[in-house]
Amino acid sequence: MRTFRIFTAVYSALMFLVGVALFATWLLLDLHGFPKGLCQGGGGALIVLSVYLAVTLVRRGNKDSSGREYWLPSRDAGEQP
Numbered sequence: 001m002r003t004f005r006i007f008t009a010v011y012s013a014l015m016f017l018v019g020v021a022l023f024a025t026w027l028l029l030d031l032h033g034f035p036k037g038l039c040q041g042g043g044g045a046l047i048v049l050s051v052y053l054a055v056t057l058v059r060r061g062n063k064d065s066s067g068r069e070y071w072l073p074s075r076d077a078g079e080q081p
Contacts, residue, residue, distance in 0.1 A: 005057060012053040019046030 022043030026036055 008053055008057050012050045012057065015046045015050035015053070019043040019050065022046065 020043070022039045025031070026039035026043070031039060
């Protein structure tokens with residue numbers, strides 16, 4: 001599981017960098033037409049997808065190293081008199 005999390009983090013960072021590189025290519029080379037749309041669309045999609053992967057990676061971790069779920073205050077709310 002830990003290897004998967006590291007791989008996903010690296011993959012997400014790599015996708016973000018490629019997306020930024022596509023945007024930079026479009027801005028630096030002043031592209032028009034199809035190449036402009038390819039750089040804008042591909043760069044935007046890669047950036048959005050990398051942020052999605054990073055957020056799901058962070059939010060997925062609801063267990064500690066021993067395998068127990070983290071404590072949530074909302075679970076104890078129904079048990080009090």
